[in-house]
Amino acid sequence: MRHDKAVMVIELARRMAASAEGLTLDEMARETGVGRRTAERMRDAVILLFPSVEEVSDPPTKRWRIRGGLSAFEQAPTTTELVELSKAAQALRVSGEPGRAAALEGLERKLKSAMRSTTLNRLAPDLEALVRAETIAVQAGPRPSADEAMLATIRAAVLAQAPLGFTYSRPGAEVRRRTVAPCGVMFGRANYLVAADRESGRIQTFRLDRMSAVEAEAGFAPPPEDFDLSVFASQSFGIYQDEIEDIVLRVSPEGAAAARGWRWHPTQTLEDQADGSVVVRFRASGMRELAWHLFTWGEQVTIVGPQRLKAVMAGELAAARRALDTAP
Template sequence: MRHDKAAVVIDLARRMAASAEGLTLDDMVREMDVGRRTAERVRDAVLMLFPQAEEVSDPPTKRWRIRGGLSAFEQAPTTEELVELTKAAQGLRATGEPGRAAALEGLERKLKSAMRSTTLNRLAPDLEALVRAETIAVQAGPRPSADEAVLTEIRQTILAGQPLGFIYSRPGAEARRRSVVPCGVMFGRANYLVAADRESGRIQTFRLDRMSAVKADEGVATAPADFDLQVFASQSFGIYQDEIEDVVLRISPEGAAEARAWRWHPTQTIENEADGSVVVRFRASGMRELAWHLFTWGEQVAIVQPQRLKAVMAGELQAAARALDGAQA
């Protein structure tokens, strides 16, 4: 068997061993990004090479899994995988997320401790060299906070199907005791709890660093059955959620190449214009965060719509001008 084909077989075996319920043929097609016939051939190769692989009946389909896991040899991580894990932990620690960084560092130690000493000795020099040669540039912005105790309490209430209670404090407003249905957590420039109001069911966001006295409340509370955290997160240009708008931006020919390579939003479309400019369209909320981003494009971007984005941009420009005038006075 050629080396690249062997790698594909090992990869599918790992996926089958990592799935408690097993993979259907459609799962294999999707995860390996291959045709159905290719997926069938790779599956058959796994069944031949791994006697512990089993077929599970799940009408109207079938699943295949490997119970008991794979050997240390078959599961040994590569240098590149360990480097990415180390960099991910370093990035979290550098941006003020020690709890999440510690979780990844613990995973790294577990992986290394499970490896054969000969394999670890072979990888160590390359791993050390690459870790020294690569770093993460920390950009200016809010310093996110994800207190480990707060995250633990949120996760436990989600798993237990309980309401979450906490005191929420915002600048210029009186602190309030809240009791909500936790739906998930969004990590980004600031970290937010996404939750549903227990009475209205309205989805709201709460910054983790403004929450205190976090604990489970009495009762039963589960997220709405039709709620999808990924879909909710994708509605906004950044984190802040408000009215969703149809956004149309025109990027000048000088910035067109960069605009085509830019990930504006999951719903984006990009149209090439005859003069070399491009028109970017997407639907999103968070016009203030979008306005802040558009400052970085300078004269290369023009707002076609919505009007609210133009108004927000004008307001931010006026605020900046007032601050500049005040500094010069």
């Protein structure tokens, strides 16, 4: 479907207004998915339509931004955008994150209150119908703990690049007081603080529900300069981090269709086999979480490698068998 040029120009204007430092031509081209020459023409159109466009010198290049934001006319959200925001808040509330859900619900109220009444009245019937027609399925599993006061303390320490102190307790280990350089938080089946050891710089994860007496401490504790939380999170099958392995799984013909539509990992490749099966390859850590997931595939998945994943799977099976044998 051919993109409407006017829509693309308005979208570029929104991006320029949303960026505090402004966008270069290369960034405009990348974010809008067009060539540099097309980005130049779109920039010129934005300058023509929005006199508040400001050129910022950033040697060896230039940036352009729109100061003061855009009017409600250019910024009115669509029905789909409002529905997705409502669903995101609902998903957080269902998963046991009332504080984060409330933040999104507050944003939704602010957006609606800033809209023209005629626009809101026009969207309201479709919005109500879609919200009623879509819901979030409740999944079995532990509900993550997200103490809002703790999250606020962690976020403040991250922004200030201050040391974060806390008491950490986990089964089978001695309760310890830790002081780390906080890097961020990963939200998932359980919520984790990602932090660097202040002496070795080694990145570690700590479950929030096992942390107490959390406080920002005096001093300066920035994360490692080359640390990227998104890259770190993508290395693991789940959240738990250990040694990265080359994973090779063979999915039987019966499960091949489901496997092709499944997102195993950001690095995955799929290879169709002559017998109708599929070989899945990716690089990841977190063998235990991967083993837990593979149980849901039953006999449809065979572990080709690595050996450590086979050993972890065998250990989990043995633990389950012992639990059954000792059950009354």
